[in-house]
Amino acid sequence: MNGADSSRDARVARLRQARQADSAAKAARTKGAVRDLLNAGQRISFAGVARKADVSTWFVYNTAALRAAIRQAMSEQAQHGVQAAAVPRPARATPASLHTDLATAREEIQELKRERDALKHRLRFALGAEIDNAVQPGLVQRVQDLERHTQALTRDLAEARTQAARLTEQQQESDETIASLRLALREAMRTVP
Structure with missing residues (x-):
């Protein structure tokens, strides 16, 4: 037994x-991915780094140094x-x-929502300060410009939601395919004798 x-x-x-x-190899790949994304001028996010390093988001969130x-x-x-550059898709x-x-x-949607809320907050203060000093026709033009900008941001958010829904559907299809393959394998x- 010994x-x-x-x-x-x-x-x-x-x-x-x-x-x-x-784990050490994954950590090295992840640090390299952060460095590569920074050098390329691409927006850094936990999910983006995980995808670039080919590791799970759990790994990057749960490794303190990463x-x-x-x-x-x-x-x-x-x-x-730094603005987000186009991320190549596999x-x-x-x-x-x-x-x-x-x-x-999902992370990008959250970032867009935060940016939208921050812009709304800044616009409220800016408009409040400018109302006292602005001439009526200039104010109307500024409000129209801001409304157009808000509509553009709303369209961007809707596109991001559509993309998220499409990715969710693709994920569900992939999960179904995986389940059927597992069943066939069993x-x-x-x-097999």
Whole structure:
């Protein structure tokens, strides 16, 4: 029994080492992804970094050093006003990429909502200050310009919601496909002698 215990302990130790090596490789890829996104001028987000590094969003949120690096990069971009660049999409969608795209879309929707609310707040103060000094025709023109800008932001939000709905549908289809493949695999395994 002593020999069996020592071989089991050796296997457990090898598994631990493999898991630690895998985590270290994922962390290195994630830090590289943050650096690449910053250098490319692309907006940093947890889901975007996870997609670029090919790791789960759970991994980036639950690894303290990575979470801190991503938050630092996000705050650096916020201070310098970095705009989002076009993010290339993979040619073939996988369930994992669809989940990541959905998480990205949801995060971007939240960012758009926050930006919209901040703009509304700033506009209220700016309009309140300018009403006292503005001439009526100039004020009407400014209000019309602001209404057009608000409509444009509303359209952007609607497009983001449509994209999120589309990604949700794709995720559901992928989940159904995965479930049917698992069922077929189980049936195939039962028939194999």
